[in-house]
Amino acid sequence: MMKELFPLPKVYGLLEPGPVVLVTTAREGRANIMTLSWHTMLEFEPPLVGCVISNGNFTFESLKITKECVINIPTVELSKKVVDCGNTSGRTVDKFREFVLTPVGASCVTAPLIDECYANLECKVVDENLVIKYNFFILEVVKAWIDPQMKHPQTIHHLGDGAFMVAGETIYLPSKMK
Amino acid sequence: MMKELFPLPKVYGLLEPGPVVLVTTAREGRANIMTLSWHTMLEFEPPLVGCVISNGNFTFESLKITKECVINIPTVELSKKVVDCGNTSGRTVDKFREFVLTPVGASCVTAPLIDECYANLECKVVDENLVIKYNFFILEVVKAWIDPQMKHPQTIHHLGDGAFMVAGETIYLPSKMK
Numbered sequence: 001m002m003k004e005l006f007p008l009p010k011v012y013g014l015l016e017p018g019p020v021v022l023v024t025t026a027r028e029g030r031a032n033i034m035t036l037s038w039h040t041m042l043e044f045e046p047p048l049v050g051c052v053i054s055n056g057n058f059t060f061e062s063l064k065i066t067k068e069c070v071i072n073i074p075t076v077e078l079s080k081k082v083v084d085c086g087n088t089s090g091r092t093v094d095k096f097r098e099f100v101l102t103p104v105g106a107s108c109v110t111a112p113l114i115d116e117c118y119a120n121l122e123c124k125v126v127d128e129n130l131v132i133k134y135n136f137f138i139l140e141v142v143k144a145w146i147d148p149q150m151k152h153p154q155t156i157h158h159l160g161d162g163a164f165m166v167a168g169e170t171i172y173l174p175s176k177m178k
Numbered sequence: 179m180m181k182e183l184f185p186l187p188k189v190y191g192l193l194e195p196g197p198v199v200l201v202t203t204a205r206e207g208r209a210n211i212m213t214l215s216w217h218t219m220l221e222f223e224p225p226l227v228g229c230v231i232s233n234g235n236f237t238f239e240s241l242k243i244t245k246e247c248v249i250n251i252p253t254v255e256l257s258k259k260v261v262d263c264g265n266t267s268g269r270t271v272d273k274f275r276e277f278v279l280t281p282v283g284a285s286c287v288t289a290p291l292i293d294e295c296y297a298n299l300e301c302k303v304v305d306e307n308l309v310i311k312y313n314f315f316i317l318e319v320v321k322a323w324i325d326p327q328m329k330h331p332q333t334i335h336h337l338g339d340g341a342f343m344v345a346g347e348t349i350y351l352p353s354k355m356k
Contacts (some may be wrong), residue, residue: 018196168346
């Protein structure tokens with residue numbers, strides 16, 4: 001998929017609606033994918049993202065050690081693979097191979113982009129103060145990529161218990177504040 | 179609107195999809211409403227929610243002092259009022275009166291519930307460690323209410339620049355993990 005650079009000050013608009021994302025990490029040549037919904041924007045620019053990555057996950061160790069990851073945003077076409085990634089552990093499964101996803105080299109981090117996702121955010125860990133208590137990592141997005149063809153991405157949003165809301169129509173209600 | 183108690187361990191399913199919410203506070207008899215999208219779940223039970231409430235907002239002071247608020251979840255029918263609440267400050271506007279929203283007494287906190295919202299989460303501030311650096315408050319949901327008639331709430335999700343995604347269809351992809 002041909003991607004273009006996406007301006008960092010606009011990154012909040014990709015995550016603020018609350019999509020399920022796929023977090024990729026790489027350690028000692030071994031890439032992994034984790035499904036994640038517990039994230040929030042913390043700052044517009046540089047874009048800061050807070051996310052919960054439980055210490056039981058294989059990704060937790062990679063992130064602690066490498067301090068790098070990529071947040072990949074899938075659309076509904078990938079929902080089966082998103083659930084598969086959430087149902088398995090990188091300790092025993094090579095998820096890129098098993099679920100037929102394509103790793104692409106990033107430009108600022110070692111973790112790969114997932115080619116099939118319409119947006120990819122290269123991130124570095126910048127604050128671990130809440131990791132011990134809440135498994136809460138603070139990431140800075142250092143580079144962002146997007147599929148310029150994708151105008152209304154049908155992201156998926158986890159409702160719990162295997163139910164997902166698929167992004168519906170877009171409405172416009174201009175704000176008077178910045 | 180007749181509301182029922184909603185089980186605390188299921189609260190994550192209301193916030194994890196990333197809806198725009200309305201946060202109510204009350205201080206010295208003065209209730210206020212703030213529009214917010216930067217929130218994430220941090221723990222299932224007791225349900226912990228992290229959210230960014232900027233120190234420029236009138237709500238920031240109330241929350242710092244009272245350490246209580248309510249997270250109210252609106253649906254698309256309220257989207258004009260949601261934007262109006264985001265475009266004004268409680269310093270100069272009584273938003274309940276101005277935008278015709280109905281305050282209802284909560285059971286564990288002083289801040290009111292917004293009757294027109296389909297779900298209301300009464301919250302107490304439990305951790306302010308990241309408030310100075312990121313305006314990031316950690317809240318515990320102590321009581322939750324829901325409109326039992328609302329099966330597929332059409333929540334709204336901010337895409338930036340006055341654009342909102344409206345919740346679309348629900349799909350089911352059962353997980354094998356808990």
